[in-house]
Amino acid sequence: MPTTQSRPTLGRIQVLKASGVLAEHLREGILSGTYVVGAALPTERHLAETSGLSRASVREALRMLEVEGLLATRPGRGGGSVPQLPGHDALQRAIALFIRGRHIRFGALLEVRGAIEPPLARLAAIHRSEADLAELDAAQAGMEAAFSELPAWTEGNIRWHSAVVLASHNDLLIGFWKAIGPLRYAASGLDEPHNSPAVRSAVIGAHRRVADAIRARDGAAAERRMAHHISAYRQHIEAQTSPDTELATLE
Amino acid sequence: MPTTQSRPTLGRIQVLKASGVLAEHLREGILSGTYVVGAALPTERHLAETSGLSRASVREALRMLEVEGLLATRPGRGGGSVPQLPGHDALQRAIALFIRGRHIRFGALLEVRGAIEPPLARLAAIHRSEADLAELDAAQAGMEAAFSELPAWTEGNIRWHSAVVLASHNDLLIGFWKAIGPLRYAASGLDEPHNSPAVRSAVIGAHRRVADAIRARDGAAAERRMAHHISAYRQHIEAQTSPDTELATLE
DNA sequence: GTCAAGCTTTGGTCTGACCTTTAAATTGAC
């Protein structure tokens, strides 16, 4: 019978699950401010009642939003599901999953870092505040003071690079950078015991030049110098670690 | 009584939920290959039996993995939960949520694009294959042919930039780039009806110069020229759209 | 006033049932 009826193009009807619909509603409510961040949602039983769904469906929706970083749930009286805005941690988890799942090689991570950190330095030169400069100086001073104390040196190095990145005030790029950081460290052996004093002196000089450009609001110079610095680091690392190493578990 | 007992540093004991434990097990199994991608997982009832949990808990775990992009579930006989590796779509969803939640401004998105696309051009020059060059040429020819046909022109423009980006063969950076693309278009009015013929001629010239550098494997030139091209586009766009526009709904 | 015991609220989990979807198996007309 129905062979000659009109067949409008209609691809794969999207069957919506109850939990999915509720999740969508809550997601939109949290992002748009209808559900106030920090103030607990109605209880599961209440959500079930008002939505007409079962508690099981409500809970599935809440689990989804939890994974998305949109709420945190705590048991017990005074607990509940508290909305929050997705932070760097949620972004980082998603990126880490992507990296593991797609078998991203270590070399590709170095490429990404080499790609985004110089532009971050440029943005830092443009957007940096006085407080950013102070933190940058403090990190630099810390490294120079810890010149011959390797754990502190490494820690200071991370702090310095973080200071540059944060000074960019570009939250999304900062998120990308922070997401690949831990994986890089994990793959390169956590700290870098392979730094000769000569290398460390060179690092201090390079940092100083980048910081000068940021202070002078010279974006082009900051980007160029950071690219140079990272390129040197990369040659240094690639001489010791195979760029074909596959990234494994996170932390 | 317990004031002087030894107090080892112990922060916030992590209380694990049954669903969380199961999710972790399945996640690890999928990523490590114990559960074969494409081959359905055991049924929910079976998972419940073997794990000793209830079906409700099993389903919460499955919902979590579904959000993470690690599996797809279909009802009906022959259906089931089929493992998959997280793709660009999952990454894009997470990034889109981050952008909405953190109220990232349109201007910041332009910064991100300006930051990562030039390095992508450099990587394209390094890693491009012959097939990549062919696609790049085809996109270029398509644009020139559609010079006075705006929708096709815009489509061709996207295709050309995609061709450059894909030629980089850096899956993570490609993921970043693809994630911010739709949001950029959404915020800038989807297509760009504001292109005068003079602008379009300039675009064709700029594209040709970038492509030449990629063909010649000249990474530095490709990056420089792409940066120049994007910078011009950005000034063009910012004259028409406020960079302070907040990004709203996706798609 | 202090502190411990119990109460109450809220999420966490389980059991078992029933509905819906979809592919496979069966049946029957030709």
Add this chain to the structure above:
DNA sequence: GTCAATTTAAAGGTCAGACCAAAGCTTGAC
């Protein structure tokens, strides 16, 4: 025998109701 319609079975989707566990609140003994 072949093919289409029908039936059946195997999944996921949903629900209802119970009980457990955590954690703040209340109350009462001291």
